[in-house]
Amino acid sequence: MTNAQKWIAAFLGFFLFLFILSKLTKQEDDYYDDADHYNDQTAEPVKEVDGFTLINRIGCTKCHGEDLNGSKLAPTLYEAKNNWKRDALINYLRNPQAYSGDERFEEYKRQYKSIMPAYNNIDVKDLGIIADYILSMQK
Ligand code: HEC
Structure with missing residues (x-):
């Protein structure tokens, strides 16, 4: 591999890394979105004490x-x-x-x-x- 190829490989690797990272954090978002959704439908609304x-x-x-x-x-x-x-x-x-x-x-x-x-x-x-x-x- 020439130096230029190494640089390109490193560059692509870096983007691949960012892509995977974004997928991972996205999954976490989805998880919380789902949790909210879940709460909306099933949990009791927060009630004031009477x-x-x-x-x-x-x-x-x-x-x-x-x-x-x-x-x-x-x-x-x-x-x-x-x-x-x-x-x-x-x-x-x-x-x-x-x-x-x-x-x-x-x-x-x-x-x-x-x-x-x-x-x-x-x-x-x-x-x-x-x-x-x-x-x-x-x-
Ligand atoms: C230790 C006994 C005691 C407790 C506990 C108590 N009170 Fe009283 N309250 C009285 C007495 C005795 C009076 C009559 C006024 C006086 O003698 O101080 C009174 C008067 C009142 C009055 C006025 C009545 C009027 O005719 O205007 C209100 C309203 C009232 N209390 C509400 C409460 C509320 C609400 C609580 C709880 C957060 C409470 N009291 C807890 C003994 C108590």
């Missing part, structure tokens, strides 16, 4: 009752929609003490031994989901 699940998980039911209709420890949450707008309710959940001056809360203080904990460690988005749930509760 308000009642959050309320149970956090333990609001321990005081407000399994059905949230009140207990010896805390009032019913079915009246909340008459007393709260969404934003105020979220603020309340984060800092209930800020609302303790209201007449209703003075009465609660006499009536219930426990107090409403401050949930300022919970994601505001989750509190929003909880607030939406409480404001939509119907007996």
Whole structure:
């Protein structure tokens, strides 16, 4: 082989190498494409956790009752929609003490031994989901 032939062979070899490499990486792409496709058709869509699940998980039911209709420890949450707008309710959940001056809360203080904990460690988005749930509760 002349030098020129060696160069050409090396050159072709190099392209052959690139070609194979591109095939290999292409296969990987296809693999992921397929995986997406597969997920689209069979996997459950990512669901937001619903308000009642959050309320149970956090333990609001321990005081407000399994059905949230009140207990010896805390009032019913079915009246909340008459007393709260969404934003105020979220603020309340984060800092209930800020609302303790209201007449209703003075009465609660006499009536219930426990107090409403401050949930300022919970994601505001989750509190929003909880607030939406409480404001939509119907007996
Ligand atoms: C340790 C018991 C306890 C737990 C747990 C608790 N609460 Fe309360 N909650 C109370 C009490 C008691 C009140 C009445 C106000 C007061 O005395 O602090 C109250 C009041 C409320 C009110 C206002 C009711 C009204 O008439 O305006 C809302 C809304 C509420 N709670 C929602 C929740 C939610 C949502 C959770 C869970 C994230 C929760 N509570 C967890 C005890 C509790």
